[in-house]
Amino acid sequence: MSEQIVYALEVFANGLMSGVLYALVALGFVLIYKASGIFNFAQGVMALFAAMTLVGIQNGQVPFAHLINAVLGTHIHHFGWHIHSVLALIFTVGVMILLAVAIQRFVFRHLVGQEPIILFMATIGLAYFLEGFSDLMWNSEIKTLKFCVAEGTCLPQGMNMAIDEAAYNAFGTGFFIDNLDISAAIVAVMLVIALVAFSQYTKQGRAMRAVADDHQAALSVGISLNFIWILVWSVAGFVALVAGIMWGAKSGVQFSLSLIALKALPVLMLGGFTSIPGAIVGGLIIGVGEKMFEYCFGTGQCFGGIINLGGATENWFAYVLALVFLVFRPQGLFGEKIIERV
Amino acid sequence: MSTQESYVTEDGRTIGPTVMEMKNITLRFGGVKAITDISFDIREGEIRAIIGPNGAGKSSMLNVISGFYVPQEGEVWYKGKKRPPMKPYQVAEQGIARTFQNIALFEGMTVLDNVMTGRIRQMNAGLLSQAIWKGKAEKEEIANREAVEKIIDFLEIQAIRKTPVGRLPYGLKKRVELARALAAEPSILLLDEPMAGMNVEEKEDMSRFILDMNDEFGTTIALIEHDMGVVMDLSDRVVVMDYGKKIGDGTPDEVRSNQAVIDAYLGVAHD
Numbered sequence: 001m002s003e004q005i006v007y008a009l010e011v012f013a014n015g016l017m018s019g020v021l022y023a024l025v026a027l028g029f030v031l032i033y034k035a036s037g038i039f040n041f042a043q044g045v046m047a048l049f050a051a052m053t054l055v056g057i058q059n060g061q062v063p064f065a066h067l068i069n070a071v072l073g074t075h076i077h078h079f080g081w082h083i084h085s086v087l088a089l090i091f092t093v094g095v096m097i098l099l100a101v102a103i104q105r106f107v108f109r110h111l112v113g114q115e116p117i118i119l120f121m122a123t124i125g126l127a128y129f130l131e132g133f134s135d136l137m138w139n140s141e142i143k144t145l146k147f148c149v150a151e152g153t154c155l156p157q158g159m160n161m162a163i164d165e166a167a168y169n170a171f172g173t174g175f176f177i178d179n180l181d182i183s184a185a186i187v188a189v190m191l192v193i194a195l196v197a198f199s200q201y202t203k204q205g206r207a208m209r210a211v212a213d214d215h216q217a218a219l220s221v222g223i224s225l226n227f228i229w230i231l232v233w234s235v236a237g238f239v240a241l242v243a244g245i246m247w248g249a250k251s252g253v254q255f256s257l258s259l260i261a262l263k264a265l266p267v268l269m270l271g272g273f274t275s276i277p278g279a280i281v282g283g284l285i286i287g288v289g290e291k292m293f294e295y296c297f298g299t300g301q302c303f304g305g306i307i308n309l310g311g312a313t314e315n316w317f318a319y320v321l322a323l324v325f326l327v328f329r330p331q332g333l334f335g336e337k338i339i340e341r342v
Numbered sequence: 343m344s345t346q347e348s349y350v351t352e353d354g355r356t357i358g359p360t361v362m363e364m365k366n367i368t369l370r371f372g373g374v375k376a377i378t379d380i381s382f383d384i385r386e387g388e389i390r391a392i393i394g395p396n397g398a399g400k401s402s403m404l405n406v407i408s409g410f411y412v413p414q415e416g417e418v419w420y421k422g423k424k425r426p427p428m429k430p431y432q433v434a435e436q437g438i439a440r441t442f443q444n445i446a447l448f449e450g451m452t453v454l455d456n457v458m459t460g461r462i463r464q465m466n467a468g469l470l471s472q473a474i475w476k477g478k479a480e481k482e483e484i485a486n487r488e489a490v491e492k493i494i495d496f497l498e499i500q501a502i503r504k505t506p507v508g509r510l511p512y513g514l515k516k517r518v519e520l521a522r523a524l525a526a527e528p529s530i531l532l533l534d535e536p537m538a539g540m541n542v543e544e545k546e547d548m549s550r551f552i553l554d555m556n557d558e559f560g561t562t563i564a565l566i567e568h569d570m571g572v573v574m575d576l577s578d579r580v581v582v583m584d585y586g587k588k589i590g591d592g593t594p595d596e597v598r599s600n601q602a603v604i605d606a607y608l609g610v611a612h613d
Contacts, residue, residue: 203467203472206455206459207459209448209450210448210459213448213450216410216442217442217446218431218448219429219430219434220408220440220446220523221439221460221462221522222432222462223459224429224431
């Protein structure tokens with residue numbers, strides 16, 4: 001195989017993998033939007049909060065250490081223990097469920113029946129609050145996320161490593177794929193299967209779909225809206241946690257993690273706001289699209305370099321693609337077309 | 343005649359003791375009185391109709407029974423106990439199912455899925471059991487599917503089992519909604535204008551289903567209609583409302599000859 005083709009394939013595969021990560025974030029949006037009609041601007045910050053909480057619990061950080069020290073004049077920062085990753089994961093899931101209960105109890109329960117734009121504004125407020133809250137709770141330093149199931153079986157790290165260590169040399173041909181991306185893809189597939197099974201085959205899943213469809217009808221068959229909304233926010237919190245772990249391992253746990261939400265927007269416009277498969281396919285298209293576009297036209301390596309935009313196309317490609325979709329297919333690839341009977 | 347004694351109707355159905363009793367219900371929206379001091383009862387196994395002209399407060403009454411509205415005054419007694427103020431889903435959990443005047447179905451789901459949601463009350467298996475599809479969950483799902491299929495057969499909607507409800511015409515949607523309510527095996531089934539907007543043939547079908555349901559499953563039914571003709575043929579006892587007040591209560595024949603009812607429906611000359 002010529003070196004050029006191998007390289008193009010490598011770009012393609014890496015695009016596919018980063019697409020999986022976009023899809024993970026977009027999934028959280030779709031879940032909440034489907035069940036409650038709320039576009040959750042805070043999804044990215046939830047991923048940040050989840051990742052920070054996981055790292056904090058793992059390292060035995062004292063929550064609100066700065067606040068406590070400032071008020072009491074003490075100097076505590078760590079409990080001085082390290083907690084096993086799996087155990088920390090379970091605790092973090094617990095924290096995300098508590099967060100879901102709090103969000104429902106203190107914010108959205110008071111906004112039932114309000115206009116979508118008001119709910120959207122509430123999630124923006126929530127995003128800023130949660131951002132400050134996670135800094136206050138776990139401090140704002142950049143943290144590395146090491147997630148190990150057992151001694152030696154760790155989630156690969158995406159940074160600070162030589163190519164040979166961080167990547168998998170497929171077929172010994174110099175075809176490199178990031179190890180972390182492979183793990184992320186596997187986890188994402190498992191997550192999607194679990195989510196689909198949950199929503200299709202369990203009572204709670206059926207109730208979730210019912211609530212998404214018609215509140216009044218759901219009430220009349222004995223479904224508690226409050227419970228379902230807490231459930232939905234918990235599931236979205238869990239998806240945020242998974243996305244937070246993957247992105248955190250890739251580029252460190254830091255503020256910029258919350259900006260991945262912005263990358264999820266074009267994914268949603270492509271895939272449709274209400275479709276789980278749409279989120280996946282949309283993520284893959286954006287991931288592959290922006291990498292291939294950069295390769296072909298950004299750096300001018302295709303078609304004899306007739307178009308060379310001089311790089312940095314990754315920053316805007318996704319949004320332009322979304323714009324094109326908005327013009328020609330506003331409901332997205334898999335979104336439900338809204339038909340009003342006259 | 344004491345209301346607690348069972349009796350057998352002319353066509354051989356047994357009407358049992360009182361299952362629900364409304365005592366002096368008053369419902370206000372701000373300064374507007376939708377219902378004023380209304381009392382009536384529903385007995386086990388009967389078809390009880392609430393009729394009245396438009397705006398009489400019939401739907402409000404149904405919403406009080408099903409928990410969508412909480413009355414300012416009065417008590418609701420259910421199965422011999424006073425019912426505290428409840429959310430609609432709690433009322434549904436107690437075995438009171440309902441349909442809506444404007445149809446409230448899960449449009450994106452299939453007919454089968456819609457009817458299955460009616461049986462949420464009968465699903466108790468844990469999440470884990472459901473996830474691995476073993477033990478209690480498996481047995482439950484099979485039993486629930488059997489019950490649902492029986493109802494689908496009964497209401498003659500087999501042909502559209504897998505069709506998304508959004509695509510169905512109005513008459514069939516009404517029937518699917520009825521199926522979902524019936525799937526809950528309710529102690530009381532509340533029907534809000536089951537024949538509104540239907541043509542004669544559809545009305546006849548619906549009447550037949552209501553009678554058969556009551557006959558075969560022994561379902562207690564409370565229904566609202568403003569079309570007097572249909573109601574008189576269907577029901578055992580009728581409550582008549584006008585301007586939020588009860589103006590008549592009794593068998594169809596008693597109600598028909600009640601002067602206040604005739605006035606309300608035909609109008610009365612004021613001189």
